[in-house]
Amino acid sequence: MKLAVDGMGGDNAPQAIVQGVLLALADFPNVEIQLYGDEQKMAPFIQQHERLQVIHCTEVVEAEDDPARAVRRKKDSSMTRMLEAVAEGRADACLSAGNTGALMAGGLFKVGRIDGVARPALATTLPTMNGDGFLMLDLGANAEAKPENLLQYAIMGDIYVKKVRAQQSPRIGLLNIGTEEKKGNDLTKSAYTLLNEANFNFEGNVEARELLNGVADVVVTDGFTGNMVLKSIEGTAGTIFKMLKDSFMSSTKSKLAAVLVKNDLKQLKDKMDYTEYGGAALFGLKSPVIKAHGSSNPKAIYSAIRQARIMVEHNVCETIAETIAQMPKTE
Template sequence: MRIAIDAMGGDNAPQEIVAGSLDAARAYPDVTLILVGDEGQIKQCAGANLPTNIEIVHTTEKIEAEDEPVKAVRRKKDSSMVVAARMVKDGLADGMVSAGNTGALMTAGLLIVGRVKGIERPALASIWPTMGGNSMLTLDVGANMDAEANHLYQYALMANAYAQIVLEQEKPRIGLLNIGAEPGKGDKLRKEAYPLLEAGPFHFVGNIEAREAMNDKCDVLVADGFTGNNMLKLIEGFGLGIFGELKKIFYKSALTKLAALALKSGLSAFKKKFDYAEYGGAPLLGIDGAVIKAHGSSNARAFRMAIHQARAFLKGDVLGKIRTDLSAGGEEKA
């Protein structure tokens, strides 16, 4: 199993990316990690004793966070992200992980790696914690701003395969993000998608309102990219705000500091539950390879978890299951 690593992508590249890759290489001897990027910088970060399952492919360019995605992918042909994507396309790597420019990664996935046959539009999936302690896979969170009903059906089909294999959920509950729980609610898109999802070869549990989404009502939450991305950013912003306000309260006086000390273990567990580093990256489902988007500000642990996710994706043959499910009835919905 060979996974290409965009060593130059992300806010903390290449230091944290290389550190996370070294940790993953030592933890997973069955995986060869190919660090793609500036060889001098990578070696400076990695030190002298590289694990035997680490390779380096030198590139001279990198895609910056502010670069326009399509132009960057087309013009920066020797960038770490583009070269990693080309390796997946050419069969030199089975998958890739990048913490770089999200739009550019989606563009590279589409234009270079290509789509799974039968999937009209790939979707970016994100793993969210729920109040019940379980994980919820939400898609699309930004790959496509516009969607049709059959696209939402395909999102559910792909997410069902991913949740079964990577998240080890035997019978994932599939929900449709909507403004009401009753069938027939919502706009034209949701009304058309509901019967398709209801007839799908997965466990559809109906509409899920946004206020109920974090209460362990489903294992997979299906949305169009515009709605899903807005919900993702709202939850991220609210979470950061909550932790910020709690910090102000607990550091207000000597008495509140004592209270914080007494609650330290519980607060640490609560914060860990909502820490993106614990969940790895976001798979770009529908691309013909394991393409994982790590958080842009990933530290070494977060990036190692993203590699863990790519490894589980490949070991479980998620793409094979998606293709099987499509041939068993998915394509006729398109």
């Protein structure tokens, strides 16, 4: 298969991107990678490889660029040309650690939405205490949603977890302020009814405080709520680890204690490491489009490439399209 990668997107580009690409090429013999970006800037980190094609681009979509305008005007940017490669069938999937809004806008404009999908959703796997992780969507592609959108999110999440993680009957949860059926606002109440009548394993409402305990395998919500939950989890995890580090470094006694629990703390940090899970996939597009974290290191890029590879191998987008086509049409 052929994967297109934006070599200039993200805080650590191009070095981390190129190094992640080389790691993936070493591990995945069935993958060819098209690397888009400034040849001169990428050259110090590139190693010649028979399955690596470097495509020179003269422009970069910056983090501060207006998303839609950047896609329209920066026609020779690494992100735009990467998306065009997928749209024109020269690549099977693509990924970038760059401007999230531009990638989502470009995904819609260039790659295109699956017929019948009202609103694509941004989805990623978040860590749980048992190490299994859970898929959450939408994480910000759409600030508002209708009940029918949440139903489609659940269907797409169910397909992804079945295909990619080989779970026969994923538990679907609706993020809410309580577990009772009648809890929540008009959106969650109406969505509850639709999800409860759907043909998958709906567990009911789930609360945010239970997410990291693995209360569900797929959690659906609107993009506004999902984005805030995601950033709250990221911020809390970062703060806790910083507090632990400061505490262990505060005195000689605590430094000695830190030596004793060093391995345990590393295991805990690894368990909560986002780089193990890949990036965020934009569900509802005709081909896989993966958004890697802006601060991705080579390991995170490697994981995002692995995720794109698995989605292509298991025909995730095609299965979503087939399933949505069988649903009653919604606005």
